[in-house]
Amino acid sequence: MADTTTTITAxxxxxxxxxxxxxxxxxxxxxxxxxxxxxxxxxxxFLLYPVFLMKLLCFALxxxxxxxxxxxxxxxxxxxxxxxxxxxxxxxxAAKAWGxxxxxSILLGAVTAGLLxxxxxxLAIRRQGIYFAMITLALxxxxxxxxxxxxxxxxxxxxxxxxRGKLFGAIPLDQDxxxxxVVAAIFLGGxxxxxxxxxxxxGQVLKSIRENEPRATSxxxxxxxxxxxxxxxxxTLAGVAGATKSIVFGIATLTDVHWSMxxxxxxxxxxxxxxxxxxxxxxAAVIVxxxxxxxxxxxxxxxxxxxxFVLCVLAFRRGLVGEIGNALKVKL
Numbered sequence: 281m282a283d284t285t286t287t288i289t290a291x292x293x294x295x296x297x298x299x300x301x302x303x304x305x306x307x308x309x310x311x312x313x314x315x316x317x318x319x320x321x322x323x324x325x326f327l328l329y330p331v332f333l334m335k336l337l338c339f340a341l342x343x344x345x346x347x348x349x350x351x352x353x354x355x356x357x358x359x360x361x362x363x364x365x366x367x368x369x370x371x372x373x374a375a376k377a378w379g380x381x382x383x384x385s386i387l388l389g390a391v392t393a394g395l396l397x398x399x400x401x402x403l404a405i406r407r408q409g410i411y412f413a414m415i416t417l418a419l420x421x422x423x424x425x426x427x428x429x430x431x432x433x434x435x436x437x438x439x440x441x442x443x444r445g446k447l448f449g450a451i452p453l454d455q456d457x458x459x460x461x462v463v464a465a466i467f468l469g470g471x472x473x474x475x476x477x478x479x480x481x482x483g484q485v486l487k488s489i490r491e492n493e494p495r496a497t498s499x500x501x502x503x504x505x506x507x508x509x510x511x512x513x514x515x516t517l518a519g520v521a522g523a524t525k526s527i528v529f530g531i532a533t534l535t536d537v538h539w540s541m542x543x544x545x546x547x548x549x550x551x552x553x554x555x556x557x558x559x560x561x562x563x564a565a566v567i568v569x570x571x572x573x574x575x576x577x578x579x580x581x582x583x584x585x586x587x588x589f590v591l592c593v594l595a596f597r598r599g600l601v602g603e604i605g606n607a608l609k610v611k612l
Contacts, residue, residue, distance in 0.1 A: 359420025365537030367519030393519020401511030553599025
């Protein structure tokens, strides 16, 4: 009987030793990719427009937060724009109306998104599959209409002229280069945090829930608690991304809480590769770059995004990073 139990446990819960070999949980391929990412972050602002790069990094962090939920727990949320947008609104309001420093404003936006995620997650995790997705969408639409009516959000005008302020009350962030290094540090910290989560014992349980939730439950894991915590972590990181974006651009609008924003982050994650560490970053880079350089085409950008989505679903089921990793026989 003991042997049988051991076999079931090993099958249900991935072995951390197999998942986390290498340095700090990174495989050699992932370390190489991380080195390229850090090198890109260091060199890019001298070659590309810093504001474009900051937008890319904010959405990359948003996609990483979303991937934590769908890629490693198997929960498809259609309402992540609520946490992204509310993080932006609260950070913008705190910086403009209350005069708080940017790091405190971003922290406040993250906490707000996390609390909202705790409420929404506690309701949504009671269901699975399409019902879970529809509940998250319905709750996000409630947040959207709240933002339309709430006085502090500015309605359709949004919160404008949000000051960047001074980091820790001492370092001015008016210059784009100064702001870029702050955004790069926030993104890299969030990225490494997501990596640490998914390669921790907690992350191994999340993967077991994704693969076979009834078996994880039978082994004594309170799966609803694990899913709720993952939902809160994902919402909080999405709030950090939204709050950072509002500080960078000096504006928080209804666009960030609209359901289409939830669709965009789904697209970014699918294009890059679900359940991969670097996939969401690549997916965000592809979509944001496309939106930026094809903006003059107007509504056709949306059509092109739709075509890319269809191609990924039909021909690149693993996403760009997933397909590259599969071709090279490495895990990215």
